[in-house]
Amino acid sequence: MTNKMKYQWRITKYNPVFRNRDGSYMADEWTSASDIGNAFSGKEFTLNEYLEVENAYVASVMEYLRESQLTSLRVVQLQIHHELFLDKTSPLYEDTFNLPIVEDSVIHEKDIPTICKMILRDYIHCHFVSMGQFFVHFGWDYYMYIGSNQPCNNAIQFAQNNKLFVEEYPSPYYLVEEKVIRYVEWAAKGEEVIVGEERLQNVPLSELQKALHLSEEHPVIGSFTIKPDNIDFFQQLMNHKMDFERYAYYLYGGD
Missing domain, CATH: 3.10.50.20 (Cloacin immunity protein)
Incomplete structure (x- = not known):
């Protein structure tokens, strides 16, 4: 990671109009899959609402990957929350989550959506990298950052069409x-x-x-x-x- 990634974005469900001057988000919104069933602004947050947003995140990752002309990514900084895998009756658990994954492993595009779901549902934590070409960083509170050496204009439009907000923003997890x-x-x-x-x-x-x-x-x-x-x-x-x-x-x- 000796060269700075040319293009970096913050891609989230959070509308920038609700940020104050310090950048803090002021609206009452869910920030995790664990919030399903809780009320926000007087309305219950449902599983279906969660899945709609999650699908938009995962599909956007794949669009950025394709436009960056990549078919695989490497897993780094892996943490596995083993206790969550014990409850296989949870509506958030999927049988595909038994996918073997280890630090520094290469994940091909057919399995990347599954890994993204596991991250977004807090079963694991990791980042994706392709040295000098691409990264996907998942942060706290459902924040996602993508970097590429390609401008990815089509992927940006795809994310926006799926009700996500794309901002030019350096990832706080990116280090040269x-x-x-x-x-x-x-x-x-x-x-x-x-x-x-x-x-x-x-x-x-x-x-x-x-x-x-x-x-x-x-x-x-x-x-x-x-x-x-x-x-x-x-x-x-x-x-x-x-x-x-x-x-x-x-x-x-x-x-």
């Missing part, structure tokens, strides 16, 4: 490599509290990808477990004496 800060963090084994960290300086992205067994497309943003077989690589970059008997180590990359 030069802006990424990376640390090695450690916690006592069996504990979650980080007790130490050390910043890595001037380590080429390609070397981190190789050490962590990631593809050349992966931006190495997020949190990654450092395994004992990587001690030689990471120890040469650090003053801290790594001790895998006492600590669990993680690489964190972000801003």
Whole structure:
């Protein structure tokens, strides 16, 4: 991610006329699939209303993908909310959600709509990337950001025709490599509290990808477990004496 994505948009169900001068959204609207059944502005939010909006988001992703001339995307920063998969009676659960998905996997276009649904319904969280060409970032409160090296005028019109609002807007989740800060963090084994960290300086992205067994497309943003077989690589970059008997180590990359 060394070159800034030329075109970036915020694509949402939120009408910009309801934003104040600070950009905060002031209308009383639902922000998650979990809001189904709740009342907004005195009216119950139904499953059918939710699905109509979700379909517009998913279809818009596919239109942007096609206009960017891509047929697959890579999954990064994956988090799986396993507890939600336990309730297979939920109207939000679909049998297709058993699709195997792992960090750095390539998802082909036939499966991208399913992954989008899983994200929008909070079963998982991840972003899609195609290095230097395209991204889809899903944020909190049903915000979606798309970036492409193509202007995607037809996709913009498609989203607008499906009652979505498209604004030229940089994704808050997009980082060029030069802006990424990376640390090695450690916690006592069996504990979650980080007790130490050390910043890595001037380590080429390609070397981190190789050490962590990631593809050349992966931006190495997020949190990654450092395994004992990587001690030689990471120890040469650090003053801290790594001790895998006492600590669990993680690489964190972000801003």
